[in-house]
Amino acid sequence: MEPHVETEQRILNAAGEVFAERGFRDATVREICARAGANLAAINYHFGDKAALYGRVLDQARCWSDEHDRPILDAAGTPQDRLELFIRGMLNKLFDKGRPSWHTRLMSREMVEPTAAFDGLVDCTIRPKFDLLRGIVADLLGPPAPDPEDDRVILSAASVIGQCLHHHHCRHVTHRLLPGALDAPDLIPKLTDHILRFSLAGIAGLRQPGTTGAGRAAGGDR
């Protein structure tokens, strides 16, 4: 860590790790600086204060996330293919071992316990992905493809996202409940395969004209 060069970037990286591990409040500027090999005063000199540093870290995570998603957003193909791409991309980001994997953990943290930067994060990062998924789901529910505001579309999109996020949000539970289950080397292909099949069948099950809010649930195919 040669001195005098880019301590700002070193601090940003260290801050990302620490914020992701401990959350904004529990992260201490002392640990961040120690991990970055920088002096305590560096944070206030370069960023102003801890909150501003957090904002910059989130900005950086957002940029990386955006460029990571570009290929998925632009992809063409059948709705099934695009859904597979969506699921695989999401899981890859969630479980990306090594390198800067902290920005996903950071965003998970924001979802569960929002800070002031939350609204901007939703509008810039989450909403585009959600709209994309709604489009895919609408195509799968057709023809004719229902309106993206249709309840079946919104709820099915939530079901897909919920399945993906669950394995990340509740990873500590899974780790305790089924030791080793998350350490399998082929975890992501297996999860992708399952969630894709489960979701395609689930969406197909909503295709019949049956109104969703029928009240008397559980009719179906028993």
Place this chain on the structure above:
Amino acid sequence: MEPHVETEQRILNAAGEVFAERGFRDATVREICARAGANLAAINYHFGDKAALYGRVLDQARCWSDEHDRPILDAAGTPQDRLELFIRGMLNKLFDKGRPSWHTRLMSREMVEPTAAFDGLVDCTIRPKFDLLRGIVADLLGPPAPDPEDDRVILSAASVIGQCLHHHHCRHVTHRLLPGALDAPDLIPKLTDHILRFSLAGIAGLRQPGTTGAGRAAGGDR
């Protein structure tokens, strides 16, 4: 708040709210005491310290949770009916407005950011419900019902739980993304209906002999 009576219980209730709102670290004993109308020293007098108080709060949440789940655990009926009961019960607990709704938020918090009390919580509260769900899912995948350790059983159970928890874990996102979506008075019936139909169809889609971990993902029915 008549003095001299049951300040212990008042503190437990206030602590539950504050811990659920802010998390263990961000919750301050001063706010808990203020909300309970008790003196600062009362916590150390009655419970020892903040960590012990947190443990007691978690114990209480666990008791309430257990007695709340009893009717669902003991229910008989077709697998479809039991799955509906499971989903509805889970959503009801997650979105139970009013009264002590904080114990669910507290457990969500433990899932995302475990404390020392986490392992006990998983073993006593989460594991039984998960095993119950595995049994239901196995029945739905049969006949013949596969082993509860089967990947399809475990992953499908995770899919059901993930869908339910998603609406709670990511409620802040949903609130920003689709304002008012979570305020509908018939929210729980609608969510129950959707998750049940989606999951029944999803599980049915896994029923064919096709091995789940085929490596070449996304074969199936495109």
Place this chain on the structure above:
DNA sequence: TGGAGACTCAAACGTATGTTTCATACGCTT
């Protein structure tokens, strides 16, 4: 009535943390 134990209260203590200060070293321009 009196005293002992249970409980409450206001105040203070020690520590961890975000922030600030001021002195020092480096790179660049004149």
Place this chain on the structure above:
DNA sequence: AAGCGTATGAAACATACGTTTGAGTCTCCA
């Protein structure tokens, strides 16, 4: 070489927090 703006370093400052202390108050029983 002198001077100036930028960056770093060690130490101190102010605050918020968990915890402790010691006095005061109430209840109950002998």
